[in-house]
Amino acid sequence: xxxxxxxxxxxLGPGVCNFCGKKxxxxxxxxxCGFTICQRCFIEHQKLFTQNGITWxxxxxxxxxxx
Numbered sequence: 001x002x003x004x005x006x007x008x009x010x011x012l013g014p015g016v017c018n019f020c021g022k023k024x025x026x027x028x029x030x031x032x033c034g035f036t037i038c039q040r041c042f043i044e045h046q047k048l049f050t051q052n053g054i055t056w057x058x059x060x061x062x063x064x065x066x067x
Contacts, residue, residue, distance in 0.1 A: 011065065017041055018060075028056060028067070035060035 009031035016023050017038035024038035035058050042049055042056070049056045055064050 019045070028065075030058040030061060030063065030065065032063050033058065033061040 010029055011031055012026070012028060014023070014025050015027040015029060015036040015038075017027060017040075018036050019041040020038065022038065024040070027036045027038045028042060029036050037049070048059065050067075053067070055066055057064055
């Protein structure tokens with residue numbers, strides 16, 4: 001029996017922020033839907049995305065992820 005390796009989806013990296021629309025070197029990426037938020041927007045609007053600073057809520061698909 002051969003076990004297939006599943007490729008982990010990226011959770012952090014460069015991308016275009018879906019919140020401000022700018023290309024940023026560090027973004028949080030939702031592995032479920034691909035929603036991308038840059039670190040600057042995340043910090044500025046922290047109350048929308050996190051309550052404890054350890055996990056964040058994807059506002060696109062409503063799933064929780066660790067930082």
